[in-house]
Amino acid sequence: MVVKNYTNEFDPNYYMNKYPDVKKAYGTNSCDLFTHFENYGIKEGRFLNYEVEKQNELENPTFSQNYIQFGDFRLSNNVSGRTKISQTKTKNVDNCIQECNDLDDCAGFTRNKKDNKCHFYSGSVYPDSTLEYNTKRTTYIREKINNTVCDAECQKEKKLKTLEEKYQRSLYSYKNAPDKLKNAKKNYIVYKEGDVYYQELYEKELTKKIDGTVQKLFQENKTKVNNMTKSINDFKQKYSLYKNHLNNYLGDIDKNNKVFEKKLYDSTNEKELDARKSYYENKETEHIRWYSKFFTVIYYMFFIIYLALFIMNGSFTKPINILLIAVLLCLPYIWYYIFVKYLIIIFNFFYSKLPKDVYFDI
16 A cells, blocks of 8 residues: 655656646746646646556556545535545544545545544546645545556556656755755745845855855866966977977988989989990991991992902812802801901990090080
């Protein structure tokens, strides 16, 4: 058996999303939403959380032994669909709850705080039947469950739902606790010492907080300035170090570039000299070849004249003369491939030793 207070069961997020008109008029502040529910929502039959709404939609409901307590409220009079089934007088609320549990059709009861009487009802109760404000009454609404057996998993889900809702309410109370404490303090001081005294006290506290905030900001800014100064000095040191490294590196690069330029210049000169040497060698070789061909042509002209005279004189009858003709015929080839070849080698050797006017010769 669990008795829940409606103030703890109210879900502001559900309430504002369920009723857009309330959200539009009161906004999203949880305290304002609860105030609307307490002053108007209960009277209008609005749901206070998702669980109550789902209980109201059950097709085959029955009652559990859990209750939602509405302090300072009673069931409205002259509501159709609700029947008073019994009443009892007892100083203990638990006895009234136990009697309602024993009645299968008991949907809830209202307790009179003055004479300790409990009035039990069946049929339509909250939210189908609205409640009205009454400081002398307390109403207990019995929770509905589906007419099936709830297994362990079902019980676990319900427990999780309950714990989640309590967590949300506790979080809301925690967030609003400073404001409530401030208002309570203000009301107490104003009532005891007067509004002027409270204003002076509030001004002193505010001045003290401002001074504390200023000192805190001053210390924070001082720490930030010190850290920034250290960072700047560290940056200057690193900048000087990196600058020296960079200058040394650039100096090394400049030296390496000069060495490389000299090597490149020397290499280029060597290649140019080799190219010039090859050029003159080729030119001299072409000259020698041209002269060789020229003298070869002259030689064979004389050889033909000699051959004609050789035939006209009948000298071909002697074998020695025929051998001489064969030697004279092959003499240019022997001359070119043996004598001229070595002559060119000797000429190039001595010519390479002579000074030359390169630009003039080119």
